[in-house]
Amino acid sequence: MTEQKPRGAPIRGRLAQGAGLLLAASVLGRVLAMASIAVLGRLLAPEDFGLIAYATIGAEILRVTGGRAFTNALIRVPEIDQSHIDTAFTLGVLASFASALVLAVAAAPLAAWAATPALGPVLTWLAVIAAVEGLRTPRFTLLARELRFDWAAAADVFGRVVLYGTAIALAFAIGDYRAMLAGMVLAAVLGTGLTHLATPGTLGFSLRRWRDCLGFGGWTMAHRLTAVLNRNIGALFVGSYLGLGALGAYRIALNLLNQLFQRFTQPIDRMVFAGIAHRARDRAQTRRAYLDAQALVFGCMLPAGVGVALTAPELLRVLAGPQWGAAVPVLQILAPAMAVGLLGAGARGLLQALGMARLIFLREAGMMVVALPVLWWGVSRYGVLGAAAAGVVAELVGLALLLPIVARQLGGTIGEMLRVGARSALAAGAMTVAVVAFDVFVISADAGRDFRPALLALGLKAGLGAAVYAVAHLVFWQLAGRPRGFETIFAGLLTSALRRLRRG
16 A cells, blocks of 8 residues: 555645644743753753763764654655655664664764763763664654644654653752753653654565665755754864863853754754645745745744844843853854844755755755864864854855755745845844843843843843834834735734634
8 A cells, every 4th residue: 555645735724734733842842941951050060061962962963864864755755655664764773773883882982082981971872862763663754744743743842851851850869961861861762662652553674665765865864964063063163172161151052042943943844845845846836835934934033033142141040040151142143143044944844845955965065164164263263252153154154055046946036035034134123222222221230140130131121022023023014015924924823723722
């Protein structure tokens, strides 16, 4: 029996529903992550966060070299059968177990090279995580063929509850990096089991359909690996040059931004890829679906990024505690740049759906070529601030490489892609002026030093910023003639959510 792509339901409506579900799960996951930072930031030392940084970077690398890239390739195949599923599973097991073996063998030498003995056990447990996640069933990822994202949303929330719940509980008991590591291992084991519970079925070993998996899947793995390296290479430079303490401060800032941006946009890429793959030949509809997703993400996340930069001292004091002052300038430098980078939100999903994973890889590789010398110079001269500045350069270069590719594939223009975020950018500018003026003329310079004044200042600045952004957005929308864009898409999603609540 073959599995076919779903037909009949309007793609825009199903994509909107999928986006709403995945974004809701993503928001809940971010809340859990922020809560964990609030607790762990006060219980663990910066050096512990430095070790965990190495662990999470390693886990990301191992995750993208596992089997999910091969399964994603099958989403684009018109019809699949059991042999496709078995082949994706086999390739995933082989890739994951090979990565685990290499890491286990290299753990002790890498720890000795880094002069960090605790790194050896961390890398060994990462090898265990890689092997466990290689046993995930491909059927779980293939739910996206039916534009079903309910289990994906549930799995995301479940994994974070297990990870952060375990880490927080053990942090009170043992008080070091092992708490977070234990949470990662348990989340991998239970998460893999959940994929089999959600999509049961027999699995076998086969390489019969290797061409369907390896061609597109290989380029997908390559671009995801380079993307992970691009996101984390600054942390690796900081750790190598400045030590675990500086790496911990840099990483906690980067974690906050990743929770806000990178992990928020992952569901959008997944939804765009799954949905547009069904209509890849309809260029006009593909362009409209992509621009809608881009407008929604940029309109929601740009004010969040600008807001993080404007409230960085108070945010870190309230969220993580008083010992993380070194992370404040990193937030202030990187947050606006990462927000601007969201003009490319959904682009990876779009290009994957069009079968152009190779172009995504070349773009990520180009970013790395630019970032490496800038990072080396910046970290060696200016330390953590140099790493943050290099991140800004890489983000802007990546956007400059991405937009022409997407515009050409959609048959549109770069100007059209920039216009979907124009009103959001103007509203964010109005928000910035209002918050900076409030900070200068009303907020005390000492407000960020103690918890209660910092919390009050954070609430006032965030509330003012959100209000000004919303009002300014509506004003600019009215002045533009009330066109289709972020305002109408957001209102549609909100209306749909309220209707579901009433029915429930």
